[in-house]
Amino acid sequence: MTILAAIDIGGTKCAVSLGAVEQDRVVILEKIKFPTPNNPKVAMNDIAAVLEKVMSRHPEQTPAALGISCGGPLNSQAGLILSPPNLPGWDQIDVVTPFRARFGIPVGLQNDANACALAEWRFGAGKGCRNMIFLTFGTGMGAGLILNGQLYSGTNDMAGEVGHVRLAAEGPVGYGKEGSFEGFCSGGGIAKLAQMMTIKAIQEGKAPSFCKHMNDLVGLSAESVGKAAQEGDPLARQIYNLVGRRLGQGLAMLVDVLNPERIVIGSIYGRQQELLEPIVMNTLREEALPWSLNVCEIVPAGLGEQVGDYAGLSVAMDVV
Template sequence: METYYIGIDIGGTTCRVSLGCVVDGTLEIIKKMDTYTTQSFTVTKMLENLRSDVNILRRELTIAAIGISCGGPLNSKDGLILSPPNLIGWDRVEIVKYFMDATGIPTRLCNDANAGALAEWMYGAGKGTDSMVFMTFGTGMGAGLILNGRLYEGASDMAGEIGHVRLAAEGPVGYGKRGSFEGFCSGGGIAQYAQSVLLAKRQQGLIIPWAQDIKAVSAKDVGLAANRGDSTALGIMDDIGKNLGIGLSMIIDILNPERIVIGSIYARNVNHLYEPSQAIIQEEALMYAADACTVVPSELGESIGDLASLTVASYFYEKELMHEK
């Protein structure tokens, strides 16, 4: 008998509802509903849109659970969204109660990094491990922790906020802190760092062809230039890889995971970031901990948002609801 789940992915840019089913140990997306632009709707109207889509998907199917993935801060225990900085107006939204009252279906809320960790652990690059870390490395830097076969969320849903850790006294600003892990290893952080390098070169009289407008240079621009073999871009990526290695070394020493799965920018630039980060890990991390851990790119790619919310539902159902029965 197939088990069906509904996932709700709530992001700062878009929101979407999807339907999925686990077949032979693989989570398959059956249907994706329309994508809504988050800031185009009030919170009340967005919830109505999402509820309508949920009702459409459950008309002819028995849904085991609903999973909601959303950026933090959250209170997952009480099912509350607590004013995430990229979700203006979403202040203490009782989203789990809203969908349980509307549908009667068990519903679980999880922050996006934790949801991504569950997805990669159950169906992606972390499958088969008992302890792993998933790192976002996109617009921001966050992590989801799977420890001893279970999601670890911490005392107040703040476990895995590695982007806030300071790697250096100076450096790009991320998570409100100069020299933070997010400052060096995120889209915005890479752009800041690249712009500072490019500005220094221009002050020396050097013009980099791909960076005529320095203030507009993005992490994507750096990656593309590095792929073309540009020495400046390669140097920037090497520096980012080294700082990534410093952060990874701390994670390896503290948590001793079997695997670290990194998404987004790392997955797209692994050929530039892997070697410099590994060189630092070999220097900085404890030998036995480093030897036990592999660092790999995410396998779920651009579908991770939909898969993550569905995985929250399947994990909640399999690990919690089925256990209660």
């Protein structure tokens, strides 16, 4: 059994965890969440203090390594966070050296999509695969790539930025690009798509059940529209039909280019699988090469909503 420590640095919250790993099984011994301080120096000190607190509660469980998961862009080799959009002020911040010096253990850093890909590959729906893709499909859309039995991060840690790919000339903006994969297939993108389609419906006198007035537009979310779609609202179903088609198009591109044996999709796909899966699979059958599609499974994240809890631990395991 190996004891590992993990840090998840997010735009709104951080989490520090201690876990015990044995082969393909992991048990989280303790986890503490807290708001992310605006100042990176303050944040680093607070994270270290919380990690010391967690370790002091388990004095017999000394971690063999520490894994850090954070939104990109970043330089995993140098241990630098490079101005992620959700972490203003975190420019050229070394998050590896201070922890390595303070705790005297190996430290690894990966972007959150790569870290979640490692987690699903080791402990979740990707177990046993040599070629697996993990898609975040949460606040944003990014991919972690496991190719030939190892994480592929590209020349400068920018591999897997599928959210930036344009799927249509027009559509909601995501990742700074109109009609992008992230624009159609992310929490924020679905909310924008719902606003666009709902405004038109209200103007035509066909207000949907989930938004009767223009004043309600600000409250639209992927969750609220998904709930309405599950209850049969025609516009909500139309929105998720479009999301499903765009998701299928994006997956077809990945199937054709990378020929994976499994694509694991997180967050929203698992919550809305009943709505999305039939549309996604129909689109894939229309768009992807059949020889490639026949050997590829499309599945929700095996770790479900807890995939982030195991992400940093998987980075630490990769270091070990």
